[in-house]
Amino acid sequence: MSYKPMVSRILIHVFLISGACTMILPFVWMVLTSFKTVAESTSMNPFVWLPSEWKWEHYINVWRQNNFLILYVNTFAMMAIRVILGVLFSAMAAYAFARLRFPGRSFFFGLVLFQMMVPTQIFIIPQYLMVDALNMRNTIFALVFPGLVSAFGTFLLRQFFLVLPKELEEAAKLDGCNIGQTFLLVMLPLTRSGLVALGIFTALFAFKELMWPLIVNTSADAATLSSALAKIQSAYSVHYPELMTAAVLAIWPMMLVYFLFQRQFIEGISTSGGKL
Amino acid sequence: MAKLSNKVSKNTWNEWIWAWFLIAPTTIGLIVLNIIPIFQTAYLSFFKSGDFGRNHIFVGLDNYARMFQDPQVWQAVVNTLVYTLLVVPVSIAFAMLIAVLLNRPIRGRSLYRTIYFIPMIAAPAAVTMVWRWLYNSNYGLINYLLSLLGIPPVNWTTDPKIAIVSIAIIGIWSFVGYNMVLLLAGLQEIPRDFYEASEIDGAGKVKQFFTVTLPLVTPTLFFVMVTTIIQSMQVFDVIYMMIDITNPAYEKTVSLVYLFYNNSFKYSDKGYGSAIVMLLLAIIMIITVIQIKVQKKWVNYS
Numbered sequence: 001m002s003y004k005p006m007v008s009r010i011l012i013h014v015f016l017i018s019g020a021c022t023m024i025l026p027f028v029w030m031v032l033t034s035f036k037t038v039a040e041s042t043s044m045n046p047f048v049w050l051p052s053e054w055k056w057e058h059y060i061n062v063w064r065q066n067n068f069l070i071l072y073v074n075t076f077a078m079m080a081i082r083v084i085l086g087v088l089f090s091a092m093a094a095y096a097f098a099r100l101r102f103p104g105r106s107f108f109f110g111l112v113l114f115q116m117m118v119p120t121q122i123f124i125i126p127q128y129l130m131v132d133a134l135n136m137r138n139t140i141f142a143l144v145f146p147g148l149v150s151a152f153g154t155f156l157l158r159q160f161f162l163v164l165p166k167e168l169e170e171a172a173k174l175d176g177c178n179i180g181q182t183f184l185l186v187m188l189p190l191t192r193s194g195l196v197a198l199g200i201f202t203a204l205f206a207f208k209e210l211m212w213p214l215i216v217n218t219s220a221d222a223a224t225l226s227s228a229l230a231k232i233q234s235a236y237s238v239h240y241p242e243l244m245t246a247a248v249l250a251i252w253p254m255m256l257v258y259f260l261f262q263r264q265f266i267e268g269i270s271t272s273g274g275k276l
Numbered sequence: 277m278a279k280l281s282n283k284v285s286k287n288t289w290n291e292w293i294w295a296w297f298l299i300a301p302t303t304i305g306l307i308v309l310n311i312i313p314i315f316q317t318a319y320l321s322f323f324k325s326g327d328f329g330r331n332h333i334f335v336g337l338d339n340y341a342r343m344f345q346d347p348q349v350w351q352a353v354v355n356t357l358v359y360t361l362l363v364v365p366v367s368i369a370f371a372m373l374i375a376v377l378l379n380r381p382i383r384g385r386s387l388y389r390t391i392y393f394i395p396m397i398a399a400p401a402a403v404t405m406v407w408r409w410l411y412n413s414n415y416g417l418i419n420y421l422l423s424l425l426g427i428p429p430v431n432w433t434t435d436p437k438i439a440i441v442s443i444a445i446i447g448i449w450s451f452v453g454y455n456m457v458l459l460l461a462g463l464q465e466i467p468r469d470f471y472e473a474s475e476i477d478g479a480g481k482v483k484q485f486f487t488v489t490l491p492l493v494t495p496t497l498f499f500v501m502v503t504t505i506i507q508s509m510q511v512f513d514v515i516y517m518m519i520d521i522t523n524p525a526y527e528k529t530v531s532l533v534y535l536f537y538n539n540s541f542k543y544s545d546k547g548y549g550s551a552i553v554m555l556l557l558a559i560i561m562i563i564t565v566i567q568i569k570v571q572k573k574w575v576n577y578s
Contacts, residue, residue, distance in 0.1 A: 003376050005446035012382070013376050013509070019374060020391045020392060022449070023391055023392055023394055023395055023453060024391060026395075026407060027398070027406070029409075029410065031408075031418055041415065042415045089301040089302045090303065092298040093299040093303065096294070096298035096423060100295040100298075101288075101291065101295075102292045102296065108303050111303065111306050112306065114311075119557060119560050121316055121553045122554075123309065123310055123314070123555055125313075125317055125549065125553075126312070126313035126317055126320075127313060145309070146309060149302045149309065150302075151302075151306060178290075179290070179291065180294060180297075183298065202396070203397075207400075208399045209398075211512055211516075211533075213501060215537075216540050225399065226513075227401075228499065229405060232536045240412075240415070243409065244405070244409065246402075247406055250399060250401070251402045252396050253399070255394075255397060255398070266386075269454070270458065270461035271391075273458040273462075273500075
């Protein structure tokens, strides 16, 4: 007959709920502001919590004025290509490093490890100069360029390949598979959770990236959602509702994907953290 | 099949060809995109402007001499370290607390985990826009709430003494969820037996945390620490979006990477920018080496 467990349970939930509210408050506020008028957003006496009218005009205006369609296309193209190529090339290399013996294996894997230990800003200037020399600035190719291969992805998937039983390759060989077929048809499907995790990581980090698109795609119709926001911010200056509208337009796609695939996101992060 | 000569057997040769083919895209990519650029950046740091254009002049160690005497560079180092020292312990402490609370049988664990992770999903550029709005001195929600408590408005983003803390708060807010998910995964790998044994010994929940949980979660904790430190040392997005050069708080918040960006791409002095990023590399390498050495003392790999 003790109240202590009950009280402590309630306190714990109160604490957790306050934390959860802190996490989402900025987003809620972002959305609410995007529907207000400028006057409502800057009114202090009285302070306006909910808009009196839900002004959808901001969304239409901001979308049109900043050509959000192009921004979506650029951003998603960059994400999709990086995910497909990054996961494919990483899986291929990871399989070789994990399951095959060949001269140079340690050396080349050493390169992979080395790249992971270095801050990415070291690569940026030369990468920029390369894209510039190829005359490919302000293209989707430019956006994708640094993400074509992934040392992290190779390292991560190698962990997944390492734990598969040796018998699989022997069985595949008996069935007449060459190494390529063994990789593609037998081993790869067994690392599905790793592939999903890497795909999610790659997509998420591509989506959030700011500096690279900012410097390499400077023209407005080659920009990504993140890099366009900087210009939008100065363009709208104190038009807070429009600013918030732009922010919402920039993040809702990833939020939607996250809510649809929460389990995969969380599992992907947890398992890759564990594997590393 | 026995090798009858010194030549490589057909099977082995076959394996080698396949292997080289499979690692080719990634290896070529790494060399072209990463390995060679590291040397190029180092090389560029010895030039003025360094864009292989008209102003590309060899200046030897001048950039480094200038950098070591540049107060803005040292301030940027301080700013970056202050930011890191604020974000890392605080975000990890909160993350650990929440992970421990969620590690027990509790209702809504998945929901909490999903919600705490949301800040990680949003692009920092957009996140900074809304925080800038929240921090607004005249109309922002935070100052409004403070005014309800009778506290005068704070200049969150323009006061040089406070701005770095405002930025750090955003960093902590972003990382708590991510670190918590990782720590929770680490906690869930600790076998129940350890807890049961310690309960039999009469240990209360708090004591259990220090004697069972903490020692056994150290590998995950180490990983979380290293990744958060490295990410924090590279902070750019939030500061770039929040504080521009004309802001009075710029000096005391500009991070090393932001300084690198300004010099390389705004002022087109890529030589100097390269020197700055080499400094960042050196600092991060030193920190990483220290962490790896210290790891042996406190991380328990069973």
